[in-house]
Amino acid sequence: MGELNRHAELARLESIERSCIGRFFVALGAIDAQRMQLEELIKKRDPGPTIHRLPVELLVLIFHFTIVRPYYARTHKLDTIGYRRRSLAIVSRHWRDVILDTPILWQDICLASPQDRHTLVLQLKRxxxxxxxxxxxxxLEDYSTTDELLHHLRPTTNRWRSLYIYDENSYPSTDSIVHVLSKLEFPSLVDFHIKMYPLDLEYLDLQNLLPRASALKRLKLQQISPADDFLIANPLETLELMFALDDMPQWILSRIPNFSLITLRLQGDAYDWVLEPNSIHFPLLEKLALDIPDPDQFLEAITAPKLQRLELTAYRCPWEAFSRSRSKFSSVYHLILNFGGSIPVDPHNGIALCRVFPNTRHAEFIYMADLLSLIMPMSSPGSPSGSQTPADNWASLETLSVLNSAWDLNHIEEFDLLVQWLQIRHGLGFPKLHIKFKGNSRNPEDISTIRGKLQDCCILEHCLSLSLGQFYTMAGKRSEEVFRIW
Structure with missing residues (x-):
């Protein structure tokens, strides 16, 4: 009896197996038929432009780069963000829906005329x-409109992340705006930038506004003359002070939050400064930009053990007297130098400059002439080769850049000196440098000439670009050639 039961169970399981296999093959046939139908439908359907098939997340990212730009100039075309949004929204219904339903595309608020309250309220909602x-x-002529819009924006100050005030020669109304803002709280504000018209030499009272922004990290003041009681109590990470038509008072240095700064920019006249060596401490400072008279005095006064990047505008600077502090800036590896392009640096002074920053790895020059002054060989009886080049003191140099090369292309022979120095440097066992020449050239032959001169003695990463006019000229000539051939 037990044997019969086992045979019956086996027969039942085999029947189930045959049934499952049959359904399996039926399902496979249905899948193939469905796949063929879908492929036919896809072939018949017009796919449209590729951009319409992008994922929404990627489309939003593209829109954000297109629409929102931090701190760009909106002084002539005030509603550029709104204009970009509208231009993209009318492309298709899909784009319109994406823009209307994406909050990050509505974060930029611009208070300027022409603008109405309804538009502002709608943007805040979105x-x-x-x-x-x-x-x-x-x-000045639009102050009433700006004041009205600001009234509707006041309840949102807890959401302000950045604030940029641009004054177009209307100091009294800007002072009124600052006075209104000084009564509000800005717990989320991390970025504050204010730029006055160059002719406004009035004192703008920021003393009551800055303490209202407890989270402020970056402060940029352009063309402003702070009052004598001006004090920055915020633990800033970035501070930029740019004076144009007024002297920068020395007392401003005592109001800077030295112990929190990571980035500092000082620009303006400072002829009356008298600073003691090593009297100013910046324990966290990593980036420093100086465009002041006698920057060597300021550098001698500071101690910044973490300084890595220095941007220096110095038309005449006695580095020889400062070279005794060469170990002071051994952490600096990125230099951006502007000597004016027309005033050559004395070779002895150039050697002192390079020794002040001995571990430079990346050097950028605004003008070609600035670079040439540091690679010009000078006689040196004590040197084994009988000559010495200032830039040879940068034994760790990796990258060399010239930002305004186009101004020097009228004298191609100047590049021969650079080629000669690069060849000698490579012959001494130094690795090839990465070279970048930025700017535009009016003559395409200059670009090919420079490439030919430099390609064997360095790694040329970028070598100029054609100016727009020259590009159109070449394109026109190429079109004429194609037309003649045709």
Whole structure:
């Protein structure tokens, strides 16, 4: 009896197996038929442009780069962000829906005329509580409109992430705006930039506004003359002070939050400064930009053990007297130098400069002439080769850049000196440098000439670009050639 039961169970399981196999093959046939139908439908359907098939996340990222640009000039075309949004939204219904439903595309608020209250309220609603980047473009004739819009924006100050105030020669109304803002709180504000018209030499009272921004990290003041009681109590990471038509008072240095700064920029006249060596401490400073008279005095006064990047504008600077502090800036590896392009640096002074920053790995020069002054050989009886080149003191140099090469292309022979120095340097066992020449050239032959001269003695990463006019000229000539051949 037990044997019969086992045979019956085996027969039942084999029947189930045959049934499952049959359904399996039926399902495979149905899948193949469905796949063929879908492929036919896809072939018949017009796929349209590739951009319409992009994932929404990627499309939003592209729109964000296109629409929103931090701190760009909006002084002449004030509603450029709104214009870009509208231009993209009318391309298709899909784009319109993506723009309307994406809060990050509505974070930029620009208070400027022409603009109405309804548009501002709608934009705040679409931003859905995200942090806001606010720009106030102030013109005297538009102050009433700006003041009205600011009234509707006041309840959102807890969401302000950045604030940019641009004054177009209307100091009294800008002072009124600052006075209104000084009564509000900005717990999320991390970035504050204010730029006055160059002719406004009035004192702008920021003393009551800055303490209202407890989270402020970056402060940029352009063309502003702070009052004598001006004090920055915020633990800033970035500070930029740019004076144009007024002297920068020395007392401003005592109001800088030295112990939190990572980036500092000082620009303006400072002829009356008298600084003691090593009297100013910046324990966290990593980036420093100086465009002041006698920058050597300021550098001698500071101690910045973590300084890595220095941007220096110095038309005449006695580096020989400063070279005794060569170990002071051994951490600096990125130099950006502007000597004016027309005033050659004395070779002895150039050697002292290079020794002040002995571990330079990346050197950028604004003009070609600035570079040439540091690679010009000078006689040196104590040197084994009988001559010495200032830049040879940069034994760790890796990258060399010239940002305004186009101004020097009228004298191609100047590049022969660079080629000669690079060849000698490579012969001494130094690795090839990475060279970048930025700027535009009016003559395409210059570009090919420079490439031919440099290609064997360095790694040429970038060698100029054609100016737009020259590009069109070449394109026109090429079109004429094609037309004649045709």
């Amino acid at each position: 931003s859905q509580g995200l942090l806001l980047d606010v720009t106030i473009i102030n013109k």
